[in-house]
Amino acid sequence: NAGVTQTPKFQVLKTGQSMTLQCAQDMNHEYMSWYRQDPGMGLRLIHYSVGAGITDQGEVPNGYNVSRSTTEDFPLRLLSAAPSQTSVYFCASSSDYYNEQFFGPGTRLTVL
Amino acid sequence: KNEVEQSPQNLTAQEGEFITINCSYSVGISALHWLQQHPGGGIVSLFMLSSGKKKHGRLIATINIQEKHSSLHITASHPRDSAVYICAVRSNTGNQFYFGTGTSLTVIP
Numbered sequence: 001n002a003g004v005t006q007t008p009k010f011q012v013l014k015t016g017q018s019m020t021l022q023c024a025q026d027m028n029h030e031y032m033s034w035y036r037q038d039p040g041m042g043l044r045l046i047h048y049s050v051g052a053g054i055t056d057q058g059e060v061p062n063g064y065n066v067s068r069s070t071t072e073d074f075p076l077r078l079l080s081a082a083p084s085q086t087s088v089y090f091c092a093s094s095s096d097y098y099n100e101q102f103f104g105p106g107t108r109l110t111v112l
Numbered sequence: 113k114n115e116v117e118q119s120p121q122n123l124t125a126q127e128g129e130f131i132t133i134n135c136s137y138s139v140g141i142s143a144l145h146w147l148q149q150h151p152g153g154g155i156v157s158l159f160m161l162s163s164g165k166k167k168h169g170r171l172i173a174t175i176n177i178q179e180k181h182s183s184l185h186i187t188a189s190h191p192r193d194s195a196v197y198i199c200a201v202r203s204n205t206g207n208q209f210y211f212g213t214g215t216s217l218t219v220i221p
Contacts, residue, residue, distance in 0.1 A: 031207075033209075035211075040213060041213060042114075042116065042198070042200075042210070042211030042212050042213045042214070043198070043200070043209075043211040044211070045208065045209055048207055050207065056207065058208065059208070088153065090155060092155075097202070097207050098142065098143065098202070099160070100145070100157045100160050101145070101157060101209075102157070103147075103154070103155040103156070103157075105153065105154050106153050106154070106155075108153075
């Protein structure tokens with residue numbers, strides 16, 4: 001099993017550009033989530049999904065969209081990148097909300 | 113507002129020392145997680161607990177639900193234990209996780 005995979009590992013964007021961060025898991029997990037990690041702050045939840053077709057907002061959802069068309073994939077879309085979205089993004093999955101989370105390797109995003 | 117507070121923020125220890133990292137939280141929880149983040153950035157789950165104590169090798173995690181406090185202990189610390197240790201709590205209302213800012217541990221040979 002590959003576990004949780006994320007692409008790309010690094011990305012540089014200009015302000016106003018859009019892009020999609022990819023996340024996939026091969027563990028048949030229902031619960032998937034996106035976090036951002038900024039210096040001096042804990043991980044913060046952006047969006048999460050409790051199953052295919054179901055998504056909801058976390059603590060910091062503004063500027064991001066998600067969709068969950070399959071159990072395996074949970075892409076995160078930046079609609080119009082801003083410098084404040086410079087961060088490291090982690091995707092995580094678990095069999096359900098109540099179980100251990102498995103994290104992807106992260107995507108380091110810089111918005112100029 | 114910080115729902116999860118960790119102490120200390122930074123910790124340097126000599127190899128072999130006993131280490132304690134503390135976590136306090138202010139929300140009602142259904143579980144508490146301890147995570148390890150290595151310098152390369154990857155995050156690994158160490159423990160998930162909702163009561164009492166758990167032990168994996170040299171790592172021990174305890175939780176006191178009444179006091180809203182958890183501790184992570186490392187016995188006979190080793191340089192490979194050098195990492196950031198993160199406490200996270202799963203809220204018992206809604207699908208929300210709250211994370212501490214982490215404790216950066218350096219173990220010197």
